[in-house]
Amino acid sequence: MAEPVLEIRDLKKSFGALKATDGVSLHLASGEIHALIGPNGAGKSTLIHQISGSLTPDSGKIRFLGQDIAGLDMAARARLGLARSFQTSSLAQEFSALRNVMLAVQARQGTSLRFFRPVMRDRSLTEPAMAMLERVGLAGRAHVPAAELSHGERRQLEIATALALGPKAFLLDEPMAGMGPEGAKNLTGFLDTLRQEAPILLVEHDMDAVFALADRVSVLVYGRIIATGDVDEIRNDPEVRRAYLGEPA
Ligand SMILES: Nc1ncnc2c1ncn2[C@@H]1O[C@H](COP(=O)(O)OP(=O)(O)OP(=O)(O)O)[C@@H](O)[C@H]1O
Numbered sequence: 477m478a479e480p481v482l483e484i485r486d487l488k489k490s491f492g493a494l495k496a497t498d499g500v501s502l503h504l505a506s507g508e509i510h511a512l513i514g515p516n517g518a519g520k521s522t523l524i525h526q527i528s529g530s531l532t533p534d535s536g537k538i539r540f541l542g543q544d545i546a547g548l549d550m551a552a553r554a555r556l557g558l559a560r561s562f563q564t565s566s567l568a569q570e571f572s573a574l575r576n577v578m579l580a581v582q583a584r585q586g587t588s589l590r591f592f593r594p595v596m597r598d599r600s601l602t603e604p605a606m607a608m609l610e611r612v613g614l615a616g617r618a619h620v621p622a623a624e625l626s627h628g629e630r631r632q633l634e635i636a637t638a639l640a641l642g643p644k645a646f647l648l649d650e651p652m653a654g655m656g657p658e659g660a661k662n663l664t665g666f667l668d669t670l671r672q673e674a675p676i677l678l679v680e681h682d683m684d685a686v687f688a689l690a691d692r693v694s695v696l697v698y699g700r701i702i703a704t705g706d707v708d709e710i711r712n713d714p715e716v717r718r719a720y721l722g723e724p725a
Contacts, residue, residue: 479542480505481645481675482527482558487536489522496522497533498699504645509667509676511686514696515720520679523696524649527677528560529553541644557644559674561634561651569623573614573633576622577605580640608636612666626661635666643674652682664688687711695720 480503489497496519506511512520525531527538529550538546545553554560567576578601585600609615612632617625622633631651638646651667652660664685670676671691680686686693686707693710695703697719703710710716 478506480539481541482677483537483538483539484523484527485539487523487526487538488534489526489531490534495565495699497526497536500536500696500699500701502701502704504675504677504696506675507671508691509671509678509689511678511680511684511690511695512555512692512696513680513683513720518696519699520696521649522544522699524560524647524677524679528558528647554641557642557674558647559638559641559643559645560647560649561638566637567622567630568635572619573609573623573625573629573636574602574605574618576633577636577640578602580637581605584641605636605640608640609633611639612636613662627654628656628663631655631659631663631664635670641672645674646670646676648676650681651677651678652680652685660685 482504484503485501486493487497487500488575499665500523502510512523514520522531526533529548529552530711533546540556540558543556545556545558545658568579571579581601581604587626606615606618609618612635614629614632614636617629622630625633648667651663655663660682667676667678667689678686678689690707692706694701694706695710695716702719703713703716
C-alpha cells in the first residue's frame with residue numbers, strides 16, 4: 477500500500493479524568509473520503525483539533541505526507557497543505573467573496589500586501605480566485621460581501637478559500653450542519669468531486685451524506701474507534717448498531 481497521506485497512531489488526549497482521545501489510530505489514503513462518525517461527545521472535534529494543531533495531544537504520532545507534524549503549529553501544518561474548514565469561519569465578512577479567495581491565493585503565493593497596486597486589478601490574484609469561485613459555483617456572487625451570502629454560499633466560499641491554498645488533505649468538521657436539504661445535496665455532490673483533489677477526513681452527523689460519500693467509515697465512541705470499514709460493513713456491524721445507531725443488543 478502507498479504511504480497514507482495522513483496517519484494517526486495511538487493518539488491520546490485527556491481533559492482531567494476524561495479520556496477524550498483514548499488511543500486513536502487511523503489513516504487517510506490518497507483519493508478517499510474517510511468519515512469519522514460517533515455520538516455527541518465521542519471526541520470527534522477533539523481529534524480534528526489535534527490533527528490541525530489547535531490542540532496538543534498528550535501522546536501519539538501524527539504523520540502528514542511522510543513527515544511527523546506533531547511539533548508544528550497550526551499555520552505550519554496549513555502551509556504543508558492540511559486544510560481545515562468549517563467549525564470556525566475564516567472569512568473576512570466585510571470583504572467580497574472574490575476578495576476573500578484572493579487573500580488565500582496571496583497567502584499561498586507568499587506575497588505580502590501590495591499597497592501601491594490596485595489589488596482588485598491584479599490578475600495574478602483575480603484569475604485564480606475567480607477560477608476557484610467557478611469551481612464551487614459561486615462565480616455569480618463574486619462581488620457580494622461574505623456577510624451577505626447565504627449560509628450555504630458561505631460554506632462554498634470557505635471551500636473556495638481552502639482550495640486556493642492548494643490543500644493536500646481536507647479536515648472537514650460537520651460541513652452539512654445548518655444546510656437545508658437542497659444545500660446538503662449540492663454540497664454532497666461537490667465533496668464527491670473534491671476527493672480527487674485531496675483526500676477528506678469528514679466528521680459528519682448527516683448519515684445520508686456519510687453513506688453516500690465515504691469510502692471508509694470509522695466509528696468513535698468514548699474516545700476509542702470501535703469499528704472501521706466500508707459503508708456496508710459499518711451499517712451491518714452489531715457493535716456499531718448498538719453503540720451508535722441506538723439499536724438494542
Ligand atoms: N477543552 C476542553 N476541556 C474539557 N473537556 C473538553 C474540552 N473539549 C472537549 N471536551 C470534552 O471532551 C469530550 C469530547 O468532545 P468533542 O467535542 O470532541 O466531541 P464530539 O464527538 O466532537 O461531539 P459533537 O458531535 O457533539 O460535536 C466531551 O465530553 C467534551 O465535553
